[in-house]
């Protein structure tokens with residue numbers, strides 16, 4: 001792992017790092033904010049999975065999480081959304097290929113060689129963080145994300161019961177098998193058999209018996225993707241039917257942007273911190 005940059009902020013350190021991933025077979029970049037802490041202290045970890053077109057940089061520059069993480073003593077980690085590089089296949093659309101890994105392990109050619117973001121965020125990166133950041137307490141992890149990354153946070157948590165003490169999302173795609181972004185991505189990465197898509201659909205996972213400890217979701221009601229792509233109502237219904245304790249808030253006037261995310265970021269960090277430090 002190499003450090004790309006390091007900046008002191010809110011009494012802690014905002015770092016950006018790169019490493020050669022054996023999972024994606026590419027270099028991968030991610031950011032980590034470590035709050036100031038006593039020597040030998042162990043801090044809980046909050047993962048943030050980003051949305052379409054993003055790298056680690058969008059939330060790092062516009063997410064406004066550092067003050068809240070410094071106050072709560074929570075490490076904040078932002079991975080990239082896909083493998084990248086000249087040798088990595090891409091698509092002309094913003095919603096498939098580079099910047100749009102959808103947190104799946106692709107099985108279809110030519111994507112399968114590099115697009116393995118499920119294994120990257122579930123296995124390789126957590127192991128790297130545990131090895132390289134001795135202050136990270138990997139027994140206390142929370143996960144959140146935005147849009148495609150909200151879908152990632154929900155599905156990673158649902159598939160890994162017991163790993164995350166807290167789960168939240170900002171304007172998540174709640175059922176990719178039921179929206180154009182998801183149908184394009186899952187069809188492209190996984191092929192035509194829709195049964196293979198279910199492990200990557202939060203509502204389907206819940207319907208199939210997966211559970212979350214509790215859930216916080218914020219969704220802007222002026223989000224132009226709400227009705228065609230995000231479909232928050234499907235998650236409300238799935239949680240209600242499964243008896244999952246979920247706080248799903250419609251926020252009047254807010255859109256899909258980082259102006260929305262940064263408005264509610266401190267509340268999400270505090271919500272996670274409450275569960276990660278209990």
Ligand SMILES: N[C@@H](CCC(=O)N[C@@H](CSC=O)C(=O)NCC(=O)O)C(=O)O
Nearest residue numbers: 051052053054058094146147148149258
């Ligand atoms: N370019 C696209 C929209 C792309 C977009 O809105 N991306 C969102 C995530 S959408 C779901 O995953 C985002 O976070 N963008 C980065 C940012 O810094 O805002 C279009 O024109 O429709």
